[in-house]
Amino acid sequence: MTKYENVKKKIVNSITSGHYQSGDKLPTESVLMKQYGVSRYTIRRAMGELENEHYIYKIQGGGMYVDDWQANRQKTVNNKMIGIVTTHLADYIFPSIINGIDRAISNKGYSVLLSNTHNDHAQERQSLQRMLESNIAGLILEPTQSALPNPNVDLYRQIEQSKVPALFINAHYDDLQIPYIQLNDRHIEYQLVKRLFERGHKSILGVFQVDDLQGVERMRGFMDAYAQHPEFSYLSDVIMYQSVDDMAKIFKKTAHRLKDDSHPTAIVCYNDQLAIQIMDVVRSVGLKIPEDVSIVGFDDYLLSKYVTPSLTTAVHPKNRMGMDAGRMILSMIDGQKAAPIVYDAEIIERDSVATIKKNK
Amino acid sequence: MTKYENVKKKIVNSITSGHYQSGDKLPTESVLMKQYGVSRYTIRRAMGELENEHYIYKIQGGGMYVDDWQANRQKTVNNKMIGIVTTHLADYIFPSIINGIDRAISNKGYSVLLSNTHNDHAQERQSLQRMLESNIAGLILEPTQSALPNPNVDLYRQIEQSKVPALFINAHYDDLQIPYIQLNDRHIEYQLVKRLFERGHKSILGVFQVDDLQGVERMRGFMDAYAQHPEFSYLSDVIMYQSVDDMAKIFKKTAHRLKDDSHPTAIVCYNDQLAIQIMDVVRSVGLKIPEDVSIVGFDDYLLSKYVTPSLTTAVHPKNRMGMDAGRMILSMIDGQKAAPIVYDAEIIERDSVATIKKNK
DNA sequence: ATGGATTTGTACGTATGTATC
DNA sequence: TGATACATACGTACAAATCCA
Numbered sequence: 058m059t060k061y062e063n064v065k066k067k068i069v070n071s072i073t074s075g076h077y078q079s080g081d082k083l084p085t086e087s088v089l090m091k092q093y094g095v096s097r098y099t100i101r102r103a104m105g106e107l108e109n110e111h112y113i114y115k116i117q118g119g120g121m122y123v124d125d126w127q128a129n130r131q132k133t134v135n136n137k138m139i140g141i142v143t144t145h146l147a148d149y150i151f152p153s154i155i156n157g158i159d160r161a162i163s164n165k166g167y168s169v170l171l172s173n174t175h176n177d178h179a180q181e182r183q184s185l186q187r188m189l190e191s192n193i194a195g196l197i198l199e200p201t202q203s204a205l206p207n208p209n210v211d212l213y214r215q216i217e218q219s220k221v222p223a224l225f226i227n228a229h230y231d232d233l234q235i236p237y238i239q240l241n242d243r244h245i246e247y248q249l250v251k252r253l254f255e256r257g258h259k260s261i262l263g264v265f266q267v268d269d270l271q272g273v274e275r276m277r278g279f280m281d282a283y284a285q286h287p288e289f290s291y292l293s294d295v296i297m298y299q300s301v302d303d304m305a306k307i308f309k310k311t312a313h314r315l316k317d318d319s320h321p322t323a324i325v326c327y328n329d330q331l332a333i334q335i336m337d338v339v340r341s342v343g344l345k346i347p348e349d350v351s352i353v354g355f356d357d358y359l360l361s362k363y364v365t366p367s368l369t370t371a372v373h374p375k376n377r378m379g380m381d382a383g384r385m386i387l388s389m390i391d392g393q394k395a396a397p398i399v400y401d402a403e404i405i406e407r408d409s410v411a412t413i414k415k416n417k
Numbered sequence: 418m419t420k421y422e423n424v425k426k427k428i429v430n431s432i433t434s435g436h437y438q439s440g441d442k443l444p445t446e447s448v449l450m451k452q453y454g455v456s457r458y459t460i461r462r463a464m465g466e467l468e469n470e471h472y473i474y475k476i477q478g479g480g481m482y483v484d485d486w487q488a489n490r491q492k493t494v495n496n497k498m499i500g501i502v503t504t505h506l507a508d509y510i511f512p513s514i515i516n517g518i519d520r521a522i523s524n525k526g527y528s529v530l531l532s533n534t535h536n537d538h539a540q541e542r543q544s545l546q547r548m549l550e551s552n553i554a555g556l557i558l559e560p561t562q563s564a565l566p567n568p569n570v571d572l573y574r575q576i577e578q579s580k581v582p583a584l585f586i587n588a589h590y591d592d593l594q595i596p597y598i599q600l601n602d603r604h605i606e607y608q609l610v611k612r613l614f615e616r617g618h619k620s621i622l623g624v625f626q627v628d629d630l631q632g633v634e635r636m637r638g639f640m641d642a643y644a645q646h647p648e649f650s651y652l653s654d655v656i657m658y659q660s661v662d663d664m665a666k667i668f669k670k671t672a673h674r675l676k677d678d679s680h681p682t683a684i685v686c687y688n689d690q691l692a693i694q695i696m697d698v699v700r701s702v703g704l705k706i707p708e709d710v711s712i713v714g715f716d717d718y719l720l721s722k723y724v725t726p727s728l729t730t731a732v733h734p735k736n737r738m739g740m741d742a743g744r745m746i747l748s749m750i751d752g753q754k755a756a757p758i759v760y761d762a763e764i765i766e767r768d769s770v771a772t773i774k775k776n777k
Numbered sequence: 778a779t780g781g782a783t784t785t786g787t788a789c790g791t792a793t794g795t796a797t798c
Numbered sequence: 799t800g801a802t803a804c805a806t807a808c809g810t811a812c813a814a815a816t817c818c819a
Contacts, residue, residue: 059806085784096808101785109469117785118815137547138530146519147512156507159533163540168532168547170498173519180523187497187528363723419787445803456789461804477804478796 064093064103072112072123083113083121138170139386140188142181143199143226144269146173149330150356150375154226157379158197165387167194174201176269176300178208185212189219195386196223198235202300203228203270222389226382228270229397236395238382242271242355245371245402246278246325249353252404253323254282257413258351260292262314262321264307264331268299272327275355279325294321308338315342315350322350322413329354329361329370336364336409347411357405366408374400424453424463432472432483443473443481498530499746500548502541503559503586504629506533509690510716510735514586517739518557525747527554534561536629536660538568545572549579555746556583558595562660563588563630582749586742588630589757596755598742602631605731605762606638606685609713612764613683614642617773618711620652622674622681624667624691628659632687635715639685654681668698675702675710682710682773689714689721689730696724696769707771717765726768734760 058066071077084092089100104121107113115121139162145151159169170193172184181201188196189212196216200207207213207230216223217233229237253261263279266272276295283293294314298307314320315338324339326332332354339350346352346366354361354370361368378400385395418426431437444452449460464481467473475481499522505511519529530553532544541561548556549572556576560567567573567590576583577593589597613621623639626632636655643653654674658667674680675698684699686692692714699710706712706726714721714730721728738760745755 061806087784098807098809102806115785116816118783118817120784120816138551147507147516152507152512155531159506159531163532166543166547168530168544168551170528170530171515171519172523172528183526184528187526191498191528359720360723363720421787447803458788458790462787475804476797478798478802480797480803 060095061099061102061106064089064095064099065106067093068103068107069112072126077123079123079125079127081123083123085120136192136194137167138191138193139167139383140170140172140191140193140196141198142172142174142184142188142196144174144176144201146171149328149358150373153375154379154382157376157381158383159379160376161380161383162387167387176201178202178205182209182212185209185216189215189221193221195390196221197382197386198223198225199227200225200230200270202268203230204268204273222386222395224382224385224389224395226378236385236389236397238378238385238398239400240271240373241399241401242274243278243281245404246275246355247281248278248404249355249369249371250279250282250325251285252406253325253351253353253410254286254289256351256410258323259286259289259413260294260319260321261323261325262311263293263295263325264311264327264335265295265297266300266327266331267297268301275327292321304334308334311335311338312342315339315344320344320350323353323410324350325353326355328356329358329368330356332368332370332409333358333360333364336368347409351410353410362407369405369407369410371404372402374402420453420455421459421462421466424449424455424459425466427453428463428467429472432486437483439483439485439487441483443483445480496552496554497527498551498553499527499743500530500532500551500553500556501558502532502534502544502548502556504534504536504561506531509688509718510733513735514739514742517736517741518743519739520736521740521743522747527747536561538562538565542569542572545569545576549575549581553581555750556581557586557742557746558583559586560588560590560630562628563590564628564633582746582755584742584745584749584755586738596745596749596757598738598745598758599760600631600733601759601761602634603638603641605764606635606715607641608638609715609729609731609764610639610642610685611645612766613685613711613713613770614646614649616711616770618683619646619649619773620654620679620681621683621685622671623653623655623685624671624687624695625655625657626660626687626691627657628661635687652681664694668694671695671698672702675699675704680704680710683713683770684710685713686715688716689718689728690716692728692730692769693718693720693724696728707769711770713770722767729765729767729770731764732762734762 077083086097086100090097108115111124112126113121114124143151170191172187174181174184178201213233217235223235225235225237227239229239263276265276283290296307296310324335326335332352336346336352339346344350354368356373357370361370381398389395437443446457446460450457468475471484472486473481474484503511530551532547534541534544538561573593577595583595585595585597587599589599623636625636643650656667656670684695686695692712696706696712699706704710714728716733717730721730741758749755
């Protein structure tokens with residue numbers, strides 16, 4: 058420990074302990090020289106560094122004063138930013154989530170730094186690197202193609218070990234010690250499909266995006282429901298796709314299934330966005346919704362209430378998830394531990410599901 | 418200019434000019450002393466500051482070397498961020514605009530730093546201050562309550578004079594030398610109302626939000642159309658409101674107008690968001706759309722196609738505006754001048770407008 | 778308002794410590 | 799191991815800004 062470091066430490070202590078209050082005039086250099094028994098060089102070096110670190114400020118001829126260090130401490134360059142990395146930025150359910158985050162953090166003086174991955178690992182890598190370079194106070198992440206092996210685990214590990222608090226939304230990686238907020242996708246989808254069984258459906262087609270964990274979990278829920286009806290299991294049918302696939306082919310495949318005489322009486326879709334498109338596919342092969350085919354979505358997208366027929370779906374608590382994420386990240390910035398949150402959300406029955414008559 | 422500043426400047430020059438390349442070993446302190454004819458103190462002071470600024474790095478006993486300054490220069494903290502300050506963040510047309518901006522800038526390595534004002538001047542002040550403190554490369558601004566005197570002009574002036582490029586979207590202040598991208602609200606609204614006249618409407622109610630310039634301009638366009646039909650001018654009627662007003666009162670006022678026997682045959686609304694609410698008001702007094710009352714909106718909101726009856730409106734080129742704004746701010750960062758862009762957008766006729774029969 | 782005292786800023790010379798080559 | 803090169807430290811001198819009688 059050098060002399061100037063020693064002096065510096067003692068003076069920082071006097072400031073942080075409150076012995077010198079913000080705005081107080083500090084002793085002059087010559088007084089400090091005597092006080093610490095060192096030369097002017099040593100005092101000047103110590104005080105110079107304290108000035109750089111915004112603990113004090115100096116006025117030539119005037120003296121040295123304690124700076125507003127409590128505010129300036131974190132303000133090297135304003136870092137009251139929460140980074141958000143999502144697969145999409147301004148489509149579908151994401152505006153509501155981001156809005157929720159903003160509502161939770163903006164009144165505490167934080168802003169949001171947004172970056173989206175377009176569900177692509179290369180872009181996710183760029184986004185994460187950019188976030189790590191930016192002087193952010195916290196990080197809210199939605200994993201990209203979360204069901205596939207992630208080539209960016211090295212960055213996630215880096216985040217995990219860094220002092221920047223982070224949390225996942227919508228999905229999470231089990232092997233990372235990062236808290237998460239997400240839906241109980243599996244159980245919610247199970248409930249959706251169970252209701253279809255209760256309304257007499259036996260042959261149900263599932264269409265799921267399987268490169269993210271939500272999709273995989275929802276498909277599991279679909280399977281779970283069938284597992285309770287082993288007598289119909291041979292009627293279950295699933296179409297799986299990935300976000301990079303050409304959707305036209307998926308719709309073609311779906312249409313082909315519907316043209317069969319013994320076509321499914323219901324289609325369970327990965328999410329509402331897909332469901333709305335599938336509705337067009339159903340109509341394109343001359344079938345009526347819900348008379349011939351019932352449709353179920355997931356997420357309760359804004360439009361789902363307005364399409365005809367209005368879409369039966371499960372609520373994604375978008376705004377609430379955003380607010381919870383914002384609050385959680387703030388508490389983590391304050392040094393608290395965060396426990397995961399899992400929503401068991403509500404189902405909204407609308408007009409896209411019909412009851413199958415027994416005598417049919 | 419002090420000696421150490423002088424020495425510092427000359428050495429920075431040798432580095433930026435390429436005389437010393439990144440990684441090169443610099444002369445020793447004693448050589449520099451002779452070279453510049455100054456004491457060791459002066460050399461050490463100069464080189465110490467250059468080290469802090471990441472131009473060079475030192476190794477005790479080893480020597481001084483040129484740092485990777487080209488990368489580190491801009492990376493004091495990563496500043497590849499575009500600040501966006503809008504009245505709303507994730508509602509209505511804003512996701513599309515932000516999406517457009519993101520599409521334009523993300524492939525150049527930029528991220529978006531978002532902050533919204535909730536259409537409140539105090540929050541606008543906070544947002545602008547936060548942006549000025551954050552190390553951003555450019556700023557995209559939507560004025561808050563742009564038709565009212567703005568208490569934050571001081572900050573806008575500061576932005577105008579700073580080296581950070583800025584531009585306005587949706588509206589602009591004439592007395593600031595800041596480029597803008599917006600709609601020709603007045604002329605577009607004029608065309609909307611003109612079409613109502615062409616379809617036989619004579620008594621048209623306008624409902625406009627008048628604390629932002631878009632609303633004021635749209636109202637002017639409404640007036641312009643009536644000015645061409647002086648014979649009906651006594652039938653024109655306008656309800657004005659501000660964003661802080663209690664909308665329930667505005668709807669009550671609107672309902673009151675509709676209850677009159679000689680009620681207007683059409684309502685022209687500030688935007689689609691309002692129009693969709695007004696549609697409920699119309700129905701609540703027992704009138705049918707469009708048979709009894711036609712409705713016209715503005716902005717072509719996502720939902721406008723799906724409400725029943727679907728809403729006649731004018732296109733707000735949201736995504737295009739975002740992309741243009743992104744491209745413009747990037748070209749300004751490159752040092753180019755930017756010329757304002759004004760869109761003369763298209764009108765979409767849907768089912769919320771009826772033709773008035775002549776014999777009526 | 779003015780000049781002298783005080784206080785910080787710049788600058789030089791010297792001596793010694795410590796890491797590198 | 800010795801020479802080299804940066805780091806720490808002290809003393810001194812004068813300049814420039816501020817303060818106060």
